[in-house]
């Protein structure tokens with residue numbers, strides 16, 4: 001068994017599919033020929049508060065009872081800032097944020113970069129480093145930025161700080177998102193939720209706003 005290979009032993013060896021090998025080893029740092037495109041003409045203005053992409057989203061939805069209620073603001077360039085207030089319901093260890101929820105906050109913030117390119121993309125790969133614990137009641141100040149675009153792949157990075165936007169780093173992340181069409185959601189999502197979202201004119205408008213033609 002190759003110890004540095006993240007695929008399960010059964011999927012290793014010469015017989016495993018090429019796609020598994022390619023995906024498992026794809027890095028989250030952009031290749032040399034990746035580009036940094038301009039902000040899309042439809043991108044929210046710098047300083048604009050980005051709305052939730054879906055009211056029931058665990059990361060940003062205002063209607064999700066236990067969600068993170070992340071608020072995200074467009075930056076000057078290909079970047080956003082976000083705030084996540086850690087509440088008692090987000091605990092892992094006593095008085096401390098659960099690591100998985102911190103990853104969710106990073107994932108959601110990196111996903112918000114979609115707004116700047118005006119295209120929908122989903123997380124393919126996400127790497128995180130937990131640098132210091134995050135206490136309940138603290139605000140995680142996240143800054144996320146696009147590091148490169150290569151075909152349908154969007155590479156990005158983020159840092160989360162506590163004690164203020166210039167406070168010490170508590171978590172770092174690098175992501176590889178893959179652009180998808182609206183059908184990604186309508187094909188794979190639970191039908192009743194898709195129907196409810198499409199029946200809501202506001203949600204439908206948002207979904208359409210993300211439509212992409214790679």
Ligand SMILES: CCCCCCCCCCCC(=O)SCCNC(=O)CCNC(=O)[C@H](O)C(C)(C)COP(=O)(O)OP(=O)(O)OC[C@H]1O[C@@H](n2cnc3c(N)ncnc32)[C@H](O)[C@@H]1OP(=O)(O)O
Nearest residue numbers: 023026053107108111120122123124125151178185207210
């Ligand atoms: C309604 C409002 C909307 C708004 C929606 C906004 C939502 C934001 C929410 C927060 C973000 C999330 O949590 S999103 C939810 C979590 N993520 C998911 O559920 C995604 C599940 N995975 C998938 O559906 C799929 O595997 C995809 C879409 C990621 C890729 O499938 P595909 O479309 O068939 O593309 P494929 O040909 O395989 O790959 C395209 C290129 O990306 C690379 N690639 C693919 N996967 C990976 C990977 N894991 N790691 C590295 N690289 C990868 C391939 O090598 C290839 O590179 P090359 O050959 O071109 O070089």
